[in-house]
Amino acid sequence: MLEVIQAGIQTTVQDAGRIGVGHLGLPRSGALDSQAMLLANRLLGNDDNAPVLEFALGLSRLRFYRDAWIALTGADFNAQIDGKSAWCGWRTAIKSGQTLTLHGPKAGMRAYLAVDGGIQVPTFMGSASTDLTSGLGGVEGRALKSGDRLALGKEHNLKHPVGAMQRLWDNQIRVLAGPHFDWLANPAQFAKSHWTLLPSSNRMGARLDGEPLSLHTPLEIGSRGVFPGVVQLPPSGKPIVLLNDAQTTGGYPIIATVIEADMWKLAQARPGQTLQFVPVSLDEARAVGERWQQYFYRLGRALGAGAPHA
Amino acid sequence: MTQTVPQLSVFGEHQVFVALGTPGDSPSQCLRKQALIWSLAERCRGRSGALEIVPGMNNLTLSLEKDQQPSEWLEWLRQVLPSLPGSIPEGKLHRIPVRYGGDTGPDLAEVARLHQVSEQDIIRAHCSAEYRVLFMGFLPGFAYLGGLPEQLHTPRRAEPRLQVAAGSVGIGGSQTGIYPATAPGGWQLIGHTQVPLFDAAATEPCLLAPGDRLQFVAGDC
Structure with missing residues (x-):
């Protein structure tokens, strides 16, 4: 078991999300930086979909009540176990009674903590993920607060610390043209502009500020299914990239979709940072996705017996 | 076909x-x-x-x-x-009791004023139609309904509310619907129902499904 001593600004239980429920109006939810979640679980030999904690900014403190192996990934939150540094991107041993402190990121936005055996909460419609909008899943459908106690799965027999190479964040978000891209009055402006991430952004959407875009002809769109990565253009002319907690249908023009492999860059962008959209082809998008698959395949081989899913 | x-x-x-x-x-x-x-x-x-x-x-x-x-x-x-069969299914009929107006239907008077009819006329028209669940979305359990009579089509509020209570029955443009959970919203709220539209503990959490038919019944509930 672990106990939340200090919960941080928004700490939630997440896994890969709720799949196959969009037609009921339920968002997918799940870790915004899915590669970081997968890496954390792979480092510990957990199931890929084992629930983890997602931290957004702020100082957090957790006390462990069993010996455990932990993996911290995503943004480097300058973590310490009883005052001793625990590296981001590594698996580290923690003893029963010790306290893990995450001081918050110097760069980036979200950190992920996996524990050997996974964090255990009741699942709702096949997923442990917290849906903050509807108050479902995770711990009572809410962000963690101090005093919360979380059960842990069965411990693994791991030996030594292991680390993985860290990604480098950049602000180049690769996109495919969306179904309404050709309606833009000045399509080149979309990729040329620097878009600033607004503080009103949350797990539902990345809201952007910049020179407003407009359509050359008004467009009447019936509500249609949307998904994380869809770039909507509301009447303000300022794009919104839908993230994991977004609603499942939308009626705004869809000018682009962010490629899945780059969604983590949005998860790790901070309000005030600028982003640029880089149009790519479907083949390029698939090639980037395959490079990630190869990365995790090689990682699995490097971890050897410690990674049952390699 | x-x-x-x-x-x-x-x-x-x-x-x-x-x-x-x-x-x-x-x-x-x-x-x-x-x-x-x-x-x-x-x-x-x-x-x-x-x-x-x-x-x-x-x-x-x-x-x-x-x-x-x-x-x-x-x-x-x-x-x-x-x-594909081109026929329209019979669909399960739901009768949804609604308390119109009052604290929980604060825009009923405004909607009546916009259409230059009485509040009773609005309630009668809203209850006389049979609606069809076209699809689900927006919030868990929210149904997009077809069938709002044209004389009830009403523009959304200029200032959306930051919080609309769960169970609120509203009109937005050519649509009518029920908020399954408390959420921000720009619809004109004409009433309220106690019928739960989404129950996370149930095996079938959504009350409504595409193809279902729906009638609003005015009552003090």
Whole structure:
């Protein structure tokens, strides 16, 4: 078991999300930086979909009540176990009674903590993920607060610390043209502009500020299914990239979709940072996705017996 | 059979989109096409490889598993579409008791004023129609309903409310609906119901499903 001593600004239980429920109006939810979640679980030999904690900014403190192996990934939150540094991107041993402190990121936005055996909460419609909008899943459908106690799965027999190479964040978000891209009055402006991430952004959407875009002809769109990565253009002319907690249908023009492999860059962008959209082809998008698959395949081989899913 | 030229396209890395709607379709044409969307969604559920099957307004969006070829799905959808039954299902009827006006229907007077009729006229018109659940979305358990009488079409509020209570019954443009959970919203709120639309603990958490019929019943509840 672990106990939340200090919960941080928004700490939630997440896994890969709720799949196959969009037609009921339920968002997918799940870790915004899915590669970081997968890496954390792979480092510990957990199931890929084992629930983890997602931290957004702020100082957090957790006390462990069993010996455990932990993996911290995503943004480097300058973590310490009883005052001793625990590296981001590594698996580290923690003893029963010790306290893990995450001081918050110097760069980036979200950190992920996996524990050997996974964090255990009741699942709702096949997923442990917290849906903050509807108050479902995770711990009572809410962000963690101090005093919360979380059960842990069965411990693994791991030996030594292991680390993985860290990604480098950049602000180049690769996109495919969306179904309404050709309606833009000045399509080149979309990729040329620097878009600033607004503080009103949350797990539902990345809201952007910049020179407003407009359509050359008004467009009447019936509500249609949307998904994380869809770039909507509301009447303000300022794009919104839908993230994991977004609603499942939308009626705004869809000018682009962010490629899945780059969604983590949005998860790790901070309000005030600028982003640029880089149009790519479907083949390029698939090639980037395959490079990630190869990365995790090689990682699995490097971890050897410690990674049952390699 | 409905004469429809379907538009099929690939959308994103793993998505496929089918649209049957044509601008200027009458409400009855829309319903007929929506019935085709329901049957198509059913057929897709019977074929493995689609993670999400999300009906919209006369359209359907599929999110496919990574190993699926979107082009093969387009081909399959083209073959399946002409064989779908064009009939409109009977649909389960729900009678939803609504307390109109008062604290929980604060915009009833404004809606009546906009249409230059009495509040009773608004309630009568809202209760006289039979609505059809076209598709779900926006919030868990929220149903997009077709069938709002034209004389009740009302512009959304200029200033959306930051909090609309769960159970609120509202009108927004040509749509009417029930908020299943407390959420921000710009609809004109004319009443409130106690009937829960989404119950996370139930095996079937949503009360309503596409194809269902719905009637509002005025009462003090």
